[in-house]
Structures are given as structure tokens and as C-alpha cells.
Amino acid sequence: MVLQGKKSVPAVQRVLIDDQDAGQRIDNYLIRVCKGAPKSLIYRILRSGEVRVNRGRIDQTYRLKAGDEVRIPPLRLSEAKPVEFVPGREFPILFEDEGLLVIDKPAGTAVHGGSGVSFGVIEQLRSQRPQARFLELAHRLDRETSGILLIGKKRAALSKLHDLLREGGVEKRYLALVKGRWPNPVQHIKLALTKYLTEDGERRVTVDKESGKTAHSIVRLVKRWERFSLVEVQIKTGRTHQIRVHLTHLGFPLAGDDKYGDFALNKALQKEGLKRMFLHAASLALPHPISGEPLSFAAPLPPELAAFVARLDQTEKSDYGT
Numbered sequence: 001m002v003l004q005g006k007k008s009v010p011a012v013q014r015v016l017i018d019d020q021d022a023g024q025r026i027d028n029y030l031i032r033v034c035k036g037a038p039k040s041l042i043y044r045i046l047r048s049g050e051v052r053v054n055r056g057r058i059d060q061t062y063r064l065k066a067g068d069e070v071r072i073p074p075l076r077l078s079e080a081k082p083v084e085f086v087p088g089r090e091f092p093i094l095f096e097d098e099g100l101l102v103i104d105k106p107a108g109t110a111v112h113g114g115s116g117v118s119f120g121v122i123e124q125l126r127s128q129r130p131q132a133r134f135l136e137l138a139h140r141l142d143r144e145t146s147g148i149l150l151i152g153k154k155r156a157a158l159s160k161l162h163d164l165l166r167e168g169g170v171e172k173r174y175l176a177l178v179k180g181r182w183p184n185p186v187q188h189i190k191l192a193l194t195k196y197l198t199e200d201g202e203r204r205v206t207v208d209k210e211s212g213k214t215a216h217s218i219v220r221l222v223k224r225w226e227r228f229s230l231v232e233v234q235i236k237t238g239r240t241h242q243i244r245v246h247l248t249h250l251g252f253p254l255a256g257d258d259k260y261g262d263f264a265l266n267k268a269l270q271k272e273g274l275k276r277m278f279l280h281a282a283s284l285a286l287p288h289p290i291s292g293e294p295l296s297f298a299a300p301l302p303p304e305l306a307a308f309v310a311r312l313d314q315t316e317k318s319d320y321g322t
């Protein structure tokens with residue numbers, strides 16, 4: 001469908017949409033099926049009207065329907081790109097049926113390729129399951145965050161998952177270890193956040209009360225020691241780096257956070273046995289995206305985090321929690 005060179009141009013493609021692809025936005029569909037085409041090219045051919053659905057012009061927000069005929073014009077890429085081998089990998093499965101896959105993602109693994117990462121969870125799952133017609137991330141976790149990750153196995157299920165996430169129909173709770181003594185049993189944090197780029201081009205997030213997007217976290221104190229506190233954070237919005245930035249802004253950086261944390265503390269913690277960021281997606285509840293049946297999942301702390309908590313219990317006094 002997409003040319004991987006400069007000299008010849010493939011013919012126009014006409015694709016009939018089936019139930020698996022119904023419900024997807026046309027821009028996302030083209031990004032997926034036109035392998036190797038930059039997003040700028042995809043949006044350019046949409047704006048110019050070269051892409052047609054049922055012989056008519058559409059905009060990038062059009063949602064495909066079963067039976068639609070999509071006209072995809074010839075696409076020319078500047079140079080060939082070798083296909084990199086992606087090793088297949090299965091991850092601990094918390095739940096799976098015909099429409100939904102729920103896994104326990106390990107820390108240190110990106111959810112998808114990009115930004116210097118060749119491949120992530122979703123590419124490895126697709127490689128491991130070549131017979132699967134559809135596997136798509138419903139949401140994301142930071143590379144160093146472990147825990148529960150939702151993956152759609154049908155287009156209809158993925159679309160419903162996105163609706164639930166957008167409308168607050170998914171309850172997500174994380175466990176985080178922070179520097180300092182968290183003072184309140186329960187505390188709501190409502191601080192707007194905005195993204196920016198550092199001089200090195202890295203993405204960062206900061207509190208911005210004037211032009212930031214609304215962000216709401218609910219923090220519950222689980223246990224408190226002399227130097228640290230273990231907190232559960234329920235996120236009511238899903239902003240990038242929300243938990244990390246909210247807690248750091250209040251003076252309680254996450255242990256091991258290499259972007260917003262206490263860097264001197266992180267270096268010391270590595271010698272004490274904590275070699276990663278202490279943030280774990282521990283529980284999640286939602287209605288099943290197809291049947292509506294209530295579902296709830298829990299992922300225990302990974303061994304390296306549980307071991308560090310046990311070490312704190314041995315070396316520091318606790319005055320909150322058991």
C-alpha cells in the first residue's frame with residue numbers, strides 16, 4: 001500500500017471497511033494501515049481531499065462504518081526503512097476474553113515504540129500473537145511505571161474503553177512511595193497541568209494555573225515512616241505525568257523519579273536497593289466494554305518494590321498504617 005522507495009508509485013487502493021475497523025477515526029486508521037508514512041503526510045492527503053469515503057470528501061474526525069469504501073491515494077516515501085525484528089513476548093495476564101486483554105506491565109518496558117524506543121508492549125504482543133487481527137492500547141503507562149494495562153482486542157471494545165476513560169468510567173488507583181511524611185489521611189489535589197519541552201527536546205509537565213488543563217488526584221495515606229510515605233493515588237483525570245508532578249509540586253517527590261524527583265535521594269536509594277521509580281498501577285475497576293459486566297483487577301507490588309517496603313519496616317519506625 002505504501003511505497004518504500006523513490007522510483008515507482010503504487011496504484012490507488014480501495015478498501016472495504018469491516019466490523020473490526022468500524023468506529024475508528026479515519027486519521028488513526030490511515031496511520032495504522034499506511035505503514036511508514038509520516039503523520040504529516042496522512043493529514044495532508046486528508047486535507048487535500050485525496051482520501052475519499054464512499055466517493056465523498058471527509059475530514060480527519062470522520063468515524064468509519066462497516067461497509068464504507070475508503071479510497072487511499074498512492075503514497076511516496078523518501079527512502080526505504082528496514083523492518084526491525086520485534087521479539088514476541090507474553091506478559092502476566094490478569095484477564096482475557098474475546099474483546100479485552102488486561103496485563104500486568106513490568107517496569108522498564110515502554111507501552112509502544114517511539115522516542116528512541118524501537119518497540120514496546122503492544123509491538124511485542126502483536127509479534128507473539130501473529131494470528132490476532134486486532135490489538136491496540138486503550139491507555140498508556142510511563143515506561144518506569146509497572147502495573148495494570150488495558151488492551152482492546154476488538155475495535156468496538158477499544159472505542160468503548162476510550163469513551164469510559166474519557167468520561168471517568170474507569171477507576172484507576174496507583175501506589176507511590178514519596179519522600180517525606182504525608183500529612184493527611186485523604187487529600188484532593190486539583191492543580192492544572194501543561195506540557196513543555198526542555199532545551200534538549202524532552203517532554204516535561206508543570207503546574208500552570210493560568211493555561212493548564214484541569215487535573216484531579218485523590219491521595220490516601222497508606223503507611224508512613226521516618227523518611228517516606230506510601231500513598232494510594234486515585235486519578236480522576238489522566239494527564240501526562242499527573243501523579244509525579246502533583247506530588248512533587250507539593251514537596252513530596254516520588255522515590256526514584258528521574259524526571260521530577262530528588263536526584264541526590266535517588267542516587268542514595270539505588271545503594272539501598274531501590275533502582276526504579278516507585279509508582280505502580282495497583283487496581284482498576286470498570287464495566288466490561290462489551291457486556292457491561294462490572295470488572296475489577298488488582299496487581300500486587302512487584303518484588304523489588306515489596307522488598308523495599310519490607311526494608312523500611314525493618315529499618316524505620318512507622319507511625320501510620322500497619
